């Protein structure tokens with residue numbers, strides 16, 4: 564192993580609170596465990612779950628770093644015992660259970676993917692969290708198929724911009740909701756047939772009108788929750804699937820169960836972070852086979868809203884929580 568420093572710069576959550584609680588600190592460089600690689604981080608992605616963790620509402624799972632950051636790109640600088648898939652010097656992007664806002668992070672080898680053809684390390688860092696999440700929710704749990712219709716709530720989010728492009732690329736018709744006309748235009752530029760500004764129109768009425776004759780959608784990816792449930796159920800066609808990844812407007816509501824029975828609907832959802840490595844490895848394999856060629860060919864790609872230095876993690880969170888962004892915010896850690 565080439566000589567590595569003993570300590571590194573990281574961004575810690577000094578106390579639960581607003582973006583200003585994100586503070587640079589010095590921590591030991593992590594040691595890669597069995598089956599793990601140590602990555603010198605080039606860029607770290609910023610995601611909504613990082614903000615929830617910072618607020619004290621999303622604690623890291625047991626054994627995970629308390630440093631925020633769920634995805635990185637960089638270069639493998641050391642390998643732990645039993646690492647067979649990667650060698651020192653390889654450029655990767657990786658899904659991690661925490662610790663991404665740092666100079667170095669350890670990741671299970673199964674959660675590392677190659678940097679897609681033609682990608683630099685900045686764009687590569689914007690991939691893992693949203694692509695793992697969209698794949699497992701829209702395509703595994705939601706079982707979206709070519710020719711079906713998908714509705715993506717929060718279409719301009721990091722998750723939403725990924726879901727729109729990927730579903731279009733795999734031959735689904737996509738509808739979206741977003742909170743401004745500009746965001747709706749961005750969703751349509753990415754391939755949505757129609758994006759509805761939910762502050763100005765009822766999304767259910769608008770999509771029923773747009774699909775008149777055979778109204779509704781087959782799969783809904785929802786991060787809004789309670790107030791949308793009844794309209795989501797009304798909008799789903801027979802055998803439709805509603806997939807939850809968050810509850811931005813709350814997890815509770817009254818529900819009329821009849822549409823579930825009459826239309827044979829499925830309500831499901833998942834979280835990613837606490838899932839075992841083997842399950843994440845299965846998602847990684849599917850991504851490598853189906854999605855990485857599309858990224859390498861330029862058919863789809865991350866929408867990068869803002870690139871900031873690691874030391875400005877607080878500004879990155881402030882922008883994320885302003886909801887002014889379209890797509891992803893990333894933190895530049897090192898030029899590699």
Ligand SMILES: NC(=O)c1ccc[n+]([C@@H]2O[C@H](COP(=O)([O-])OP(=O)(O)OC[C@H]3O[C@@H](n4cnc5c(N)ncnc54)[C@H](OP(=O)(O)O)[C@@H]3O)[C@@H](O)[C@H]2O)c1
Pocket residue numbers: 609610611612692696717718719720721722723740741742743746786787807808809810811812833834835836883886887890
């Ligand atoms: N379950 C999982 O495995 C998993 C994994 C990753 C992320 N997530 C969740 O997925 C969501 C998106 O993550 P991200 O990192 O892509 O976040 P993001 O870029 O910050 O996007 C959040 C989006 O939600 C919309 N929004 C915010 N408040 C809203 C409200 N009250 N009602 C309706 N829409 C609202 C915003 O758009 P407008 O301004 O247009 O409203 C924004 O585009 C987050 O809630 C995150 O926690 C879940």
